[in-house]
Amino acid sequence: MASLITCPHCGTRPKEEFAVRGDATPLRPDPAASDEAWADYVFVRANPRGRTFEHWQHVAGCRRFLVVERDTVTHEVYSVTDGAAFSRGRMA
């Protein structure tokens, strides 16, 4: 795993300052969505061997949730986006 994560708010920081929540790609379904859609959201993961998007929280910094785009084999980090900006980008 790359040792440094560039937080959009705090700059380049050691990755030990961050806590990993998990996969950022599932979209939260509508509250009235089917049980199947909710089960997919809660339990099913694409788990790609390669490029992935994850929620990382900068717990020892700005405490913002970020979306880290990285490779699960090489551990290369491609981008780090603020979580809210990432969500707005997906809604648009």
Added chain:
Amino acid sequence: MRYSALSILRNAFKGNLGWTPAWRQPEPKPHYDVIIVGGGGHGLSTAYYLAKEFGVRNIAVLEKGYLGSGNVGRNTTIVRSNYLLPGNEPFYEFSLKLWEGLEQDLNYNVMLSQRGIINLYHSDGQRDDYLRRGNAMWMEGVAAENLTRAQLKSMLPFLNFDHARYPILGGLLQKRAGTARHDAVAWGYARGADRHGVDIIQHCEVTGIRRENGVVTGVETSKGFIGCGKLALAAAGNTSVVGEMAGLKLPIESHVLQAFVTEGIKPAIHHVITYGGGHFYISQSDKGGLVFGAEIDGFTSYAQRGNLATAEHVMEEGVTMIPGLSRVRVLRAWGGVMDMSMDGSPIIDRTPIDNLYLNCGWCYGGFKATPASGFCFAHLIAKNDPHPVARALRLDRFERGYEIDEHGAGPQPNLH
């Protein structure tokens, strides 16, 4: 060749030139009744029991690397059945019983050492929790014992009993638990399966799963197309990758778990000891090295290597529990890719595709399950019906609300 004391003597007098390979290196046939993807412990034991117990012939095990290159050769060799929940405990106890007869069954020395596992507890709440687990074990007919602080002090004087944050108040002991030599488990099952006619094909990576009319007809591999009647997946950390070839949606994330071994020292640690203030576990190998590990690294990974921050954390936990460890040098560290499920428990089940069977989700507890996993998976493949002790390990338990969440951590694989 059957191994015995006599065969060792006879070969010793002949300069050890008479030994033959323990298994063949066959080329794949065009078609098998059952193909097992993954030549790790679970894949090999599945093949062994399919052939031996369920009379299935014409089986192939496809392994992309060499035997023992995956998690079966990367774990910390602990064997135990000290689980809490009714969906798990009978399964792991069945496994431990198979372990106890494994060497005779396989005619192979897996060096099972039932040295006992001690789970240390550090608070009143944790003691109650562990005793509850001990009682749950008794209800399934498995012995568990509470060790008091005074007992532990005479048994394990090297522990840090008076740590300010995590004083050791006692421990839960399962005497029948222990360790086994993990390479020997892979080799023993491979040899046993081979003797029953199973083709073990190494360096044969599955690249696709061919389906016609909703059923699997075979697999594309690096050695060409191989047809099959039934396909069984036991691909551990790469389950999602292989599953996707058949369009499966799985409750699995792949995470890396590290393990460590120190230089060899004189016999010092006679049990498997786990630390209740974290997830640290340690035992001493027969060569004298201390073998230990702790948590997964926390982010999804398909790389068989971990990162230093976790290594440091593991060492800190170890030294907190056993201060003397700080004087021992670590020789090697390595990582394995775990198929973490969403409730921390495994899956042995059919899939939405009729002749495709799935064995995955072992998180970081797959080694102890190797015999029962193979036996129950073989039962399922041969009879199309789950083995009684593996009935709860269903793929659809998540959406139906029957998760088996030992730790109560919720659908968050990096917390199990």
